[in-house]
Amino acid sequence: MNYYLSLAALIPAVILFVRIYQLDRIEKEPHRLLGTLILCGALSALPAAGIQFFASRALAGALNRRSAVFLLLDNFLVVAVSEEICKIAPVRLAAWKHPAFDYRFDAVVYSVSSALGFAAVENILYVLQSDLRTAVSRAILSVPGHFFFAVSMGLLLSRAKQAECCGQLRRRRVLALLALAVPTLLHGLWDFLLAAGSRWAVIAFYAFVAAFFITADVCLRRASRTDSRL
Secondary structure, three states: OHHHHHHHHHHHHHHHHHHHHHOOOOOOOOOOHHHHHHHHHHHHHHHHHHHHHHHHHHHHHHHOOOOHHHHHHHHHHHHHHHHHHHHHHHHHHHOOOOOOOOEEEEEHHHHHHHHHHHHHHHHHHHHHHHOOHHHHHHOOHHHHHHHHHHHHHHHHHHHHHHHHHOOHHHHHHHHHHHHHHHHHHHHHHHHHHHOOHHHHHHHHHHHHHHHHHHHHHHHHHHHHHOOEEE
């Protein structure tokens, strides 16, 4: 049973990786680099889980778990920040100076590769503690969520890399910070609305997901069509 659950947890990440690979139309990225990013993203899920466990416990010791302040701090500061840092770190460390990073869309491919490695391990950990219904719900929402958070990260990193190539170092720093801040805010809002649990929060969550997925997908397709050399 665990084998089938693990397989069900992996399939969404594989499908989304194939999609981003196909959208990289001009020049495919080196398989070794993509494998490194996926592996590093996967491994980073473990320290992220540890950070969240201890930080959430410490936060719960100081605040009521049901309070709005706890929910905001836990979902934005603890969960979203730790996870997005863990996903962007492999891109900055393994891919930023790599010779293959020579087109704007490459940043999206790298960010998604790292994020899907992370999402695959996180998904397996969740699904093995639950059932097939959890695997299905996470396949529809959680893994695509990580995918599109990474798309927003990659689009901003591509602009940061372009600014660096043009010698605009201040602009590069701002865009690199935004590449972390924007997916963190999107991720935090996603988790906060889910954690709030009220009827209005659930309605707001699904409205946010629909608008976010549609907007991010349009931006992703445009970036693929208009890709150019840095």
